[in-house]
Amino acid sequence: MKSYLKKAIALMLCIATIACSKDDSPGQSGDNDELNETQGISEDDLERYLGSLGISISARNIAKKGYIPETAEITVNATTGDYNATVDIDVDTNIAQLSFDVEDLSEEARDELSSGVPISITIKDGNGSVLSQEDISIVSFKNNPPNEEINSENLVNLYNESFTFRESQKYYMQIVAEGDLTSDNACWVDYNGSGTYGREVNVDDQTGWGTEDWDFKYQYTFLEIPNSDGAFAIVTGIVTSAGENLFLEMTPSGYLFQDNGRHVDGTNLATIPNSNRFRIIKDDNGLHRMYCETNPGAPLRIVDAVDGKRISNNNTDDDIAYFRILSLNIDWDIEVLETRNLQPILPAAANAASFENNSKLTNCTNGPLSQTFIVDISESKTSQAGFEESFSMTSTETVGGSLTLGVEAEASFFGTGATVSAEATASYEQQTAITNVNTQYSSEENGVEQTYSSTRTIEVPPGDAVLVYDTFQVYNNIQIPFVQRYRIRGQFIDGNGDLTLSGEEIMTQFSFTNANNGVITEVEIDYIEFTVRGVNTVKNVIRTTSKAESTEPNCN
Known part of the structure; x- marks a missing residue:
């Protein structure tokens, strides 16, 4: 009986020993019931966009x-x-x-x-x-390539074909030079009854641009000549002692004078002589020259005289007179519509300088084990808009406002597509634009903190292993082309009848004040729409990833 009992006990111990040996094999690498933590993945294991x-x-x-x-x-x-x-x-x-x-x-x-x-x-x-x-x-x-600008010199400027002026309104004729559009120079003339051609047209910088009592000497009306395909008769702002208005005329000697022999009242514009007919042409530099139909190939030029500067077309050695024909009697309504952007040509995404967490957790025990990981990532994303173009509309008041320039781009982080968005804030201001030509834009660097925080507990089953890592990828510099769309309306401040500017009248003023800045996209009955282009530079855009992936334990 004792022998049988001893044999039974021995058999049970043997079975228990075998079972224990089999069940406890994972414990050979973790006898203290702890996770074995080793190095996780390498940077090369992360899928990364290499750019374009x-x-x-x-x-x-x-x-x-x-x-x-x-x-x-x-x-x-x-x-x-x-x-x-x-x-x-x-x-x-x-x-x-x-x-x-x-x-x-x-x-x-x-x-x-x-x-x-x-x-x-x-x-x-x-x-x-x-x-x-x-x-x-x-x-x-x-990546982020500069623009290759395509030449347009061989194209006729379609905006040269027509200019529209309100015949009941007066305009200044500012004279500017190529490369310097902030001149105070303007054409003026005074009435004098003596002389065959009255008084010559002078050019000086003494005008007060709408502030002087004698400012009418600097103002002109433009009357389109019927059936002339865009020729104008120009009427001076002064009147004779008899209350009559006079035309400008190019004399036989090639100088611009006030025509004392021809009054506006009683003159049939359709039959007015070529010496009173003037045409406006917009050059490829965005500026406007003028010529008289007595000599269509000779643009008007600024010439030096004994007592000042004059306008003439008989000397090719003198500088071309570029005209900005402007009204200061307009109240502008500038409406900011929207921002549209183009997908950028992206640089490569960069991996973070180091992993936040990066471990291989191996559990070679006979029970589940866990470990807690804490992640706290904070990086500042910045964006700043830079305008390649600007715009200006003549005004005696400061016109301005603020802009929010929101852009989006598709990017790839860790092999997965994502939308990158950014906002830049900017402001624009233009004062009396007759001498301050372009709107001044200012854009401050806009910073947004990108944060990612988490606390997670990873449980590893017995006889298993898990790769755990937390990191981020970053685009250090993305340049996103954009345009800002505007709509402009205008009202004459003083005058009779309907004071609303037509789309063609607005486009004419836009043409004179903006040289080669901005693109007109719509010309409607009482407004125009246009765009100015720029680049929004977005820096330090990140996306995080947190992974826990099963892998081979290699407990034996």
Whole structure:
């Protein structure tokens, strides 16, 4: 009996020993019932967007002349591949982009494109008509590329075809020079009954721009001559002793005078002589010259005289007189509509300098174990708008306002698409724009704190292992092209009848005050819409990732 009992006990101990040995095998690496924590993943294990290489083609100067560029046919003279493409031109920014993901290019292709290659560009409108063709000797493909501006010199400016003035309103004729649009110089004339041609037109800087009692000497009305295809008769602001208005005239000697022999009342404009007919032309530099129909090939120029400056067309050595024909009798309503942006050509995403957490937790015990991880990430994202263009409308009052420039772009973090958004704030102000030409924009760097905080407990089953890591990726510099859209209406402050400016009258004033700034997109009955272009620079955009992934325990 005892022998049987001893055998039974021995058998039970043996079974227990075998069972215990089998169940406790994970404990060989963790005899103290603790997780074994070792190094987790490497930086190379993180999927990372390598960025793009591209070029940016701007047809903005073509749009400024009234055309609608729609496609850019781009020929890339490269040896490592066929990169030719026809790309759409964004209707808002007038930019066409050609780009390639770095990961899709061979090392040789990356080197060739980034070092620079010759390209040919053909810009076409919606009907397939060629608007411009240009060859560029070398262009480097890169992220955040600068704009390659396409030449528009061979295109007729469609906005040259007509200028609209209110015949009951008076305008100044400011004289400016190319590269200096802030001149105080203006044309003026006084009445004097003596002399065949009355008084010559003078140019000086003594006008008070609407503040002087004698300011009428500097003001003129413009009467469009019937059936003349855009020629004007110019009437001086002064009157004779008999209360009569007089025209301007180009004399046979080639000087601009007041015409004492021709009064406005009783003159048939349709038959007025060529010496009283003037045309306005907008040059490619955005400025406006004028010529008299007695000599259509000779623009009016500023000439020095003994007692001051005069206007003449008989000396090609003198500077061309560029005219800004402006009214200060307008109350402008400038409405900020919206911001539209183009997808940028992105740089590579960068991994964080170090992991917040990065461990392999191995549980070789016979029971579940856990560990708590704390993450606290804080990085400041900044954005700042920079305007490539500006705008101005003449006024005797300060006009301004604030802008909120919101932009969005699609980016990739850890192999997953995400929308990057940013807002920049800016303000604009223009004072009496007849001498301060362009609106002054100011944009401060706008900072937003990006924070990610979490506390999580990771449980590891017995005989298992888990990779645990917390980190982020960052785009250090994203440059997002945008346009700001505006709508402008205007009312004459003084006058008779309907004082609302027509769209054509607004466009005329816009043309004289804005040189080559901004693109007019709509001309309607009583307003115009236009855009100014800029770039929003967004820095330090991050996205975080927190992972807990099962992996091989390697307990044996």
